[in-house]
Amino acid sequence: MNDCIFCRIVQGTVPSAKIYEDDAVLAFMDIGPIIKGHALVIPKVHYATLTDVPPDLAARLIAVVQRVAAAQQTALQADGVNIHQSNGACAGQVVPHVHFHVIPRFTNDGHRWNWAATKYEAPAEMTALAQRLRAALIP
Ligand code: 5GP
Ligand code: ZN
Numbered sequence: 001m002n003d004c005i006f007c008r009i010v011q012g013t014v015p016s017a018k019i020y021e022d023d024a025v026l027a028f029m030d031i032g033p034i035i036k037g038h039a040l041v042i043p044k045v046h047y048a049t050l051t052d053v054p055p056d057l058a059a060r061l062i063a064v065v066q067r068v069a070a071a072q073q074t075a076l077q078a079d080g081v082n083i084h085q086s087n088g089a090c091a092g093q094v095v096p097h098v099h100f101h102v103i104p105r106f107t108n109d110g111h112r113w114n115w116a117a118t119k120y121e122a123p124a125e126m127t128a129l130a131q132r133l134r135a136a137l138i139p
Contacts, residue, residue, distance in 0.1 A: 006097035010044045019071070024057060025064045030101065035111060037076045037104040041065050047098045049087040061100060068102045078104035082113075 008014040010026055017029040019039055030038040041064050047053045053061070069081040084101035086093035105111070120126045 004046055004095075004097050006040075006042050006095055006099065007046050010042070019068060020064055022064075025060055027064055027068050027102075034082075034101070034103050035105060035109055037072055037078065039068050039072070039102045041068060041100040041102060042097060048096045049093070050085060050098055051087065053098055065100045065102055072102065072104035076104050077106075079107045080105040 002008070005014060009016045009028065018026065019029065020027040020041075024044055025041065026044055027039055027041045030040050032038075041061055043053060043057055043061060045057075050058065065083060069083070072078040072081055082101070082103040082105055084103060085099070087098075
């Protein structure tokens with residue numbers, strides 16, 4: 001897809017600071033880091049969201065996410081790592097080519113996620129949703 005910025009990075013028509021590359025997976029630096037060292041892991045083939053990705057490729061992506069996270073800890077002395085992944089514009093996905101954010105975290109780095117937890121009206125509301133999800137799971 002020529003209008004996809006990440007496909008253009010895969011093709012090499014847009015430059016990137018690459019960290020890792022194999023036949024199916026590319027990892028490179030995010031140009032707008034939440035924390036310096038922030039990396040992205042993507043499949044070379046264009047899929048829009050995580051649920052579009054075949055499971056074997058998803059496993060390969062996660063394996064690279066693990067390796068990049070480990071490298072952030074060893075090479076950058078990160079104290080921790082956040083993995084962030086958005087699907088759909090309503091979830092905050094800006095680039096519609098599936099990607100994992102791998103974000104190194106440092107004690108007192110000053111970043112705070114806006115993780116505003118809410119509550120269910122009653123336990124039954126939660127268990128009813130769990131039942132609907134169980135019924136919808138693809139084997
Ligand atoms: P999203 O909001 O879709 O989860 O994340 C998209 C990410 O892609 C953002 O963090 C943004 O900084 C990054 N990004 C957008 N365009 C480019 C680009 O041309 N090069 C690189 N390296 N990162 C990009
Ligand atoms: Zn793409």
